[in-house]
Amino acid sequence: MNKPVALRTVRSVCPHDCPSACALDVDILDDHTIGRVRGAKDDPYTAGVICEKVARYAERVHHPDRLTQPLRRSGPKGSGQFTPISWDEALDEIAARFNQIEADHGAEAIWPYYYAGTMGHVQRDGIDRLRAAKGYSRQYDTICTGTAWPGYIAGTGMLGGVNPEQMAESDCVVIWGTNAVHTQVNVMTHAMRAKKERGAKIVVIDIYQTATMAQADLGLVLRPGTDGALAVAVMHILLRDGLADRAYMAKFTDFGPDFEAHLADRTPAWAAAITGLSIAEINEFAHLVGTTPASYFRLGYGFTRQRNGATAMHAALCIPAMTGAWQHRGGGAFHSNSGTWALDKSRLTGSGLQKGDPRWLDMSEIGPILTGNAKALKQGGPVKAMIVQNTNPASVAPEQALVRRGLARDDLFLVVHEQFMTETAELADIVLPATMFLEHNDYYTRGGHTRVLYGPAIITRPGQTKSNHEVINALALRLGLDDDTFKTTDRDVIADTFHRSGYPALEEVETTGFVDRERPDATARYADGFDWPDKRFRFAPNWQGTADKKSYQWTCDPADMPRFADHWAITEAATVEHPFRLATSPARAFLNSSFNETPGSQKREGVPSVFIHPDDAARLAIADGEFVTIGNRRGTVDLTARVRPGLPTGVLIAEGLHQNKAHRGGRGINTVTSATPAPPFGGTVYHDAAVWIRKAE
Ligand SMILES: Nc1nc2c(c(=O)[nH]1)N[C@H]1C(S)=C(S)[C@@H](COP(=O)(O)OP(=O)(O)OC[C@H]3O[C@@H](n4cnc5c(=O)[nH]c(N)nc54)[C@H](O)[C@@H]3O)O[C@H]1N2
Numbered sequence: 001m002n003k004p005v006a007l008r009t010v011r012s013v014c015p016h017d018c019p020s021a022c023a024l025d026v027d028i029l030d031d032h033t034i035g036r037v038r039g040a041k042d043d044p045y046t047a048g049v050i051c052e053k054v055a056r057y058a059e060r061v062h063h064p065d066r067l068t069q070p071l072r073r074s075g076p077k078g079s080g081q082f083t084p085i086s087w088d089e090a091l092d093e094i095a096a097r098f099n100q101i102e103a104d105h106g107a108e109a110i111w112p113y114y115y116a117g118t119m120g121h122v123q124r125d126g127i128d129r130l131r132a133a134k135g136y137s138r139q140y141d142t143i144c145t146g147t148a149w150p151g152y153i154a155g156t157g158m159l160g161g162v163n164p165e166q167m168a169e170s171d172c173v174v175i176w177g178t179n180a181v182h183t184q185v186n187v188m189t190h191a192m193r194a195k196k197e198r199g200a201k202i203v204v205i206d207i208y209q210t211a212t213m214a215q216a217d218l219g220l221v222l223r224p225g226t227d228g229a230l231a232v233a234v235m236h237i238l239l240r241d242g243l244a245d246r247a248y249m250a251k252f253t254d255f256g257p258d259f260e261a262h263l264a265d266r267t268p269a270w271a272a273a274i275t276g277l278s279i280a281e282i283n284e285f286a287h288l289v290g291t292t293p294a295s296y297f298r299l300g301y302g303f304t305r306q307r308n309g310a311t312a313m314h315a316a317l318c319i320p321a322m323t324g325a326w327q328h329r330g331g332g333a334f335h336s337n338s339g340t341w342a343l344d345k346s347r348l349t350g351s352g353l354q355k356g357d358p359r360w361l362d363m364s365e366i367g368p369i370l371t372g373n374a375k376a377l378k379q380g381g382p383v384k385a386m387i388v389q390n391t392n393p394a395s396v397a398p399e400q401a402l403v404r405r406g407l408a409r410d411d412l413f414l415v416v417h418e419q420f421m422t423e424t425a426e427l428a429d430i431v432l433p434a435t436m437f438l439e440h441n442d443y444y445t446r447g448g449h450t451r452v453l454y455g456p457a458i459i460t461r462p463g464q465t466k467s468n469h470e471v472i473n474a475l476a477l478r479l480g481l482d483d484d485t486f487k488t489t490d491r492d493v494i495a496d497t498f499h500r501s502g503y504p505a506l507e508e509v510e511t512t513g514f515v516d517r518e519r520p521d522a523t524a525r526y527a528d529g530f531d532w533p534d535k536r537f538r539f540a541p542n543w544q545g546t547a548d549k550k551s552y553q554w555t556c557d558p559a560d561m562p563r564f565a566d567h568w569a570i571t572e573a574a575t576v577e578h579p580f581r582l583a584t585s586p587a588r589a590f591l592n593s594s595f596n597e598t599p600g601s602q603k604r605e606g607v608p609s610v611f612i613h614p615d616d617a618a619r620l621a622i623a624d625g626e627f628v629t630i631g632n633r634r635g636t637v638d639l640t641a642r643v644r645p646g647l648p649t650g651v652l653i654a655e656g657l658h659q660n661k662a663h664r665g666g667r668g669i670n671t672v673t674s675a676t677p678a679p680p681f682g683g684t685v686y687h688d689a690a691v692w693i694r695k696a697e
């Protein structure tokens with residue numbers, strides 16, 4: 001067969017929730033159809049490389065199961081029985097039900113719910129405009145960045161770091177708590193350049209031997225939730241062996257005798273007992289970063305999805321502040337640049353329209369909230385209606401049994417706007433069909449690099465799909481709101497937001513495809529001081545100062561938090577009854593629950609499975625390929641055992657969010673994860689669950 005010929009190639013941007021936010025070149029075969037998708041070669045961070053799942057995007061955008069018309073439930077909740085209806089009928093019904101519920105129970109009984117299924121700001125965040133104008137319950141965003149961001153800001157005072165393209169100029173790249181080969185492949189592009197061109201050492205720190213670790217010169221496999229112990233022991237060694245940059249610390253940090261005394265008994269032997277690493281490994285790592293000025297610490301999200309994740313992030317970030325790595329090109333630290341965009345989104349999110357001061361509900365606690373937990377409901381009334389966009393909580397949220405029970409409540413009116421019939425959509429009263437990124441306009445940020453990218457509508461949309469922006473506006477008008485912002489197009493909102501933010505005009509951005517937000521190198525490495533009032537990096541965090549001013553809520557007693565960078569032993573401990581620690585690490589071919597519907601990804605990931613150490617498997621007489629059940633007081637889930645070395649004993653790893661129905665029994669992996677909000681201000685602890693495992697019955 002002849003290869004299809006591209007009519008033209010158009011610049012776009014990957015909309016998915018991945019720090020890389022790749023610039024894409026998309027082949028257009030005809031007005032409705034795309035061909036190949038490639039990474040843009042002229043984008044300095046993407047550098048021509050994208051992940052396989054997006055290279056195969058034609059599978060997703062042209063998937064036969066895409067939703068193309070509004071549906072109304074015609075059988076019992078979750079029965080999968082729906083009848084097509086028109087957009088007018090759907091929107092009229094939603095408006096009527098929302099108004100009735102507001103009249104009966106107050107506006108706070110309605111909880112719009114969204115996340116980052118698209119990273120386009122107009123399509124993602126516009127739901128907040130409707131929420132604000134109506135005074136509906138607010139959403140406290142914790143599910144992804146809740147622990148990582150405060151942990152980083154606790155040190156630097158702001159969320160920004162050295163341009164990750166500079167990893168290519170580093171002599172030692174420390175990839176800590178991120179499986180970049182799976183989750184943000186471009187980190188590897190730049191790190192491996194340093195290795196090839198300069199002989200840089202690559203260090204990977206994880207809780208099992210990941211695909212990323214396979215590329216490392218030094219791989220450290222530690223026990224889950226013990227990174228803080230490793231970090232403080234490294235600092236102990238740096239001070240002990242004269243490898244700390246005391247002049248840098250005196251000028252740029254709050255370092256003092258109290259912190260030095262605190263580190264005195266954080267010895268390698270102490271950390272070895274906690275982390276499971278050998279003393280030699282800890283020494284080797286400390287000496288490597290202590291003797292390599294240009295060491296670049298690429299700190300991921302994964303190690304922060306533990307109850308002590310915020311303190312672990314802060315502790316790891318302290319190491320380059322002690323070595324003074326920030327002073328050197330190719331050195332310093334990076335987690336996210338999300339604090340650097342300086343966007344004025346006030347019209348997009350309707351902050352000026354805010355009605356009243358409604359409660360903030362923690363999105364990670366959706367299970368407890370929908371099943372009537374008074375604390376999670378902030379002592380207020382029940383949630384009676386939801387509209388959900390860009391997220392699939394019936395799969396991705398913790399304590400799945402509660403989430404599903406809550407979403408299936410007969411007295412909850414549930415509207416789900418989706419591209420596919422997800423587990424959440426299946427439980428809806430009304431399902432609305434959504435466009436994909438190539439079918440609407442938006443601009444995109446994700447903290448992994450320095451650019452804001454623009455992605456235009458370039459193919460016609462299938463069936464009756466509508467964009468999030470169109471749905472929010474149409475619903476707002478039906479609900480009687482008449483602010484001008486509800487009468488705009490997506491392009492109007494982008495142009496207005498760029499204008500307010502002092503960005504170039506949209507017409508200009510359309511031609512280049514991006515706005516460069518790279519900061520001067522000296523600023524990015526805090527050469528004139530860190531972002532706290534005294535300009536000093538903090539080894540003694542001021543957590544209060546890291547909080548998002550408007551919405552934060554303490555989830556622990558501040559006095560309980562360690563005074564200095566430390567290991568905080570508060571993870572869910574293994575017990576006799578629950579002897580294993582489970583982490584739900586990312587799969588390569590799925591992105592959260594996205595792509596678990598595409599054939600290429602399904603083929604690559606196979607059946608839902610769990611890695612178990614050969615010694616544990618032998619003790620429990622579990623064979624490779626055998627069906628097992630893992631469980632705890634939150635529920636049970638069935639998977640296939642994969643017996644393999646490369647992880648500590650007592651640890652289980654289940655990669656990826658397979659469809660719930662791919663698991664025997666229909667319960668997904670989040671059945672066993674916890675919705676307990678992590679300190680200091682919430683965040684989901686996806687890699688921190690104690691469980692038992694046994695052969696399935
Ligand atoms: N292919 C793919 N790509 C993705 C995603 C996906 O699901 N699949 N998800 C996207 C999203 S939303 C996000 S936020 C990013 C997240 O991307 P990452 O920053 O990579 O974070 P995680 O995916 O949570 O986990 C990364 C690694 O942390 C490890 N880990 C867990 N606990 C610990 C610990 O206590 N210590 C240490 N050192 N390591 C630990 C896990 O085993 C895993 O290998 O990736 C995005 N990209």
Ligand SMILES: Nc1nc2c(c(=O)[nH]1)N[C@H]1C(S)=C(S)[C@@H](COP(=O)(O)OP(=O)(O)OC[C@H]3O[C@@H](n4cnc5c(=O)[nH]c(N)nc54)[C@H](O)[C@@H]3O)O[C@H]1N2
Pocket residue numbers: 017115116117118123143144388389390391392393396397417418419420422434435436437468584585586591592593594657669670673686
């Ligand atoms: N066990 C476990 N669970 C996890 C994690 C983990 O590591 N382990 N990671 C967590 C993390 S970091 C995150 S961020 C969450 C993310 O969880 P989700 O937000 O649910 O993840 P996504 O798969 O990115 O997107 C969800 C949905 O958005 C839809 N969507 C995409 N674009 C649009 C659009 O333009 N309009 C509409 N209406 N819908 C759209 C997609 O079809 C998809 O079904 O998952 C969390 N869940």
Ligand code: SF4
Pocket residue numbers: 014015016018019020021022050051052054055183184185186591
């Ligand atoms: S999912 Fe991540 S790595 Fe893949 S194309 Fe999108 S931004 Fe790039």
Ligand SMILES: [Mo]
Pocket residue numbers: 017143144145
């Ligand atoms: Mo995330």
